[in-house]
Amino acid sequence: QVQLVESGGGLVQPGGSLRLSCAASGTSITIKTMGWYRQAPGNQRVLVARISSGGSTNYADSVKGRFTISRDNAKNTVSLQMNSLKAEDTAVYYCNTIPNLGYWGKGTLVTVSS
Numbered sequence: 001q002v003q004l005v006e007s008g009g010g011l012v013q014p015g016g017s018l019r020l021s022c023a024a025s026g027t028s029i030t031i032k033t034m035g036w037y038r039q040a041p042g043n044q045r046v047l048v049a050r051i052s053s054g055g056s057t058n059y060a061d062s063v064k065g066r067f068t069i070s071r072d073n074a075k076n077t078v079s080l081q082m083n084s085l086k087a088e089d090t091a092v093y094y095c096n097t098i099p100n101l102g103y104w105g106k107g108t109l110v111t112v113s114s
Contacts, residue, residue: 002026004095009108012085020080020108022095030073033098036080038091039107049080050098063089085112 008020020036033052039045048060049069057069068081078095092107 040091
């Protein structure tokens with residue numbers, strides 16, 4: 001069973017940057033399409049970025065041009081570089097497979113505020 005642990009969140013000012021990491025254990029995620037999801041207070045969890053096993057990427061319109069998803073198959077990790085952060089990016093961020101595993105890690109909280 002794959003275990004996913006997210007890290008790298010924190011408090012950042014608008015316009016700032018953060019890099020989130022997701023470490024997978026239990027099995028290799030090399031052949032899996034992976035995604036970063038986020039859930040803002042009072043909202044449903046939504047997919048914001050995805051990366052295929054071959055490295056192809058797609059982004060939600062809300063983050064396109066600001067976020068970059070990447071993967072390191074040797075390390076069994078997936079990352080999300082977030083630049084030009086806005087208040088509306090405030091959320092708990094989760095990584096998971098696509099489709100999701102049916103269970104979630106604890107996520108990492110990103111707060112964008114001055």
